[in-house]
Amino acid sequence: MKILVQSSGIDVVPGIINELKAHQPDWQYFAWPTDEQCDYVVGWKPPAELFTRQPHLKAVFNYGAGVDAVLAMGAVPAGMPIVRLEDAGMAQQMAEYAIYGVIYHQRRMRTYHAQQRDKHWQQHEDRGNVQRPTVGVMGLGEMGGTVATRLANFGYTVRGWSRTKHSLDGIETLAGHDALPAFLSGCDVLFTVLPLTATTQGVINAAALASLPRGAFIINGGRGGLIVDADLVAALESGHIAGAMLDVFHEEPLPKDHAYWSHPNVIVTPHIAATTPIKDGCAQVVAKIAALERGEVVSGIVDPKMGY
Numbered sequence: 001m002k003i004l005v006q007s008s009g010i011d012v013v014p015g016i017i018n019e020l021k022a023h024q025p026d027w028q029y030f031a032w033p034t035d036e037q038c039d040y041v042v043g044w045k046p047p048a049e050l051f052t053r054q055p056h057l058k059a060v061f062n063y064g065a066g067v068d069a070v071l072a073m074g075a076v077p078a079g080m081p082i083v084r085l086e087d088a089g090m091a092q093q094m095a096e097y098a099i100y101g102v103i104y105h106q107r108r109m110r111t112y113h114a115q116q117r118d119k120h121w122q123q124h125e126d127r128g129n130v131q132r133p134t135v136g137v138m139g140l141g142e143m144g145g146t147v148a149t150r151l152a153n154f155g156y157t158v159r160g161w162s163r164t165k166h167s168l169d170g171i172e173t174l175a176g177h178d179a180l181p182a183f184l185s186g187c188d189v190l191f192t193v194l195p196l197t198a199t200t201q202g203v204i205n206a207a208a209l210a211s212l213p214r215g216a217f218i219i220n221g222g223r224g225g226l227i228v229d230a231d232l233v234a235a236l237e238s239g240h241i242a243g244a245m246l247d248v249f250h251e252e253p254l255p256k257d258h259a260y261w262s263h264p265n266v267i268v269t270p271h272i273a274a275t276t277p278i279k280d281g282c283a284q285v286v287a288k289i290a291a292l293e294r295g296e297v298v299s300g301i302v303d304p305k306m307g308y
């Protein structure tokens with residue numbers, strides 16, 4: 001079996017090859033670009049040229065959870081299965097990111113950081129442990145489901161929203177576009193980890209922001225395209241939205257002149273909420289290739305029409 005490994009952006013190819021080898025030493029591994037004809041590609045945003053030079057590929061393994069980029073490129077030949085990583089350790093990271101954001105907001109950490117700069121000692125007792133925010137989680141797949149459950153185990157009241165109905169123990173869940181305003185109206189903190197698709201593009205727009213209670217806080221661990229930036233900046237300016245912690249952006253790296261960088265109520269992180277853990281990611285890829293070779297059905301196959 002010959003496995004092609006490709007990456008756009010940071011050079012993780014040698015590390016991935018080593019890790020795949022550790023899991024399955026009997027296969028051969030090649031770094032793109034090569035004309036060695038391979039059976040599978042493990043890649044991140046593979047270019048169209050890869051598919052013209054590699055006509056015998058049986059499937060594409062997306063080295064990440066989100067497939068919006070690979071689908072938008074339109075390079076994968078029609079009918080070729082695209083398999084995305086499922087959890088692989090990313091859900092736990094996403095839960096950590098969400099919990100940090102919730103606590104940062106709830107426990108007024110921005111205020112206390114600012115006070116420390118001025119050596120100013122003042123307690124704000126109207127929040128703290130007394131008022132626990134209700135946290136809304138948008139997207140209840142592997143990542144969102146884990147985030148919602150971890151937050152609930154941590155003692156927060158959690159509500160969830162997804163395109164289709166999901167049931168989670170002890171968590172009120174709503175589904176579908178029509179339920180969105182009712183869902184949002186009960187969220188003091190909104191955490192989004194929806195896949196970016198034609199239907200979720202810009203879902204956090206002026207109307208959605210207006211449905212949130214005044215003073216709500218937003219955490220985006222999904223994709224930048226879920227949010228209409230101008231609408232969020234306006235809602236931050238008006239004070240309707242108290243703040244945001246954002247990990248993903250329409251354009252990455254976030255352009256230096258973007259309003260988010262210098263907004264006092266926005267925390268910007270450089271797409272680190274959940275990065276692909278190389279060990280678990282490669283173990284999953286090897287197990288799924290072996291299963292496909294045995295003629296079995298694997299989970300995580302993308303429906304290009306749905307976009308995830």
Ligand code: GLV
Binds near residue numbers: 063067276
């Ligand atoms: C990261 O954003 C991923 O899609 O895995």
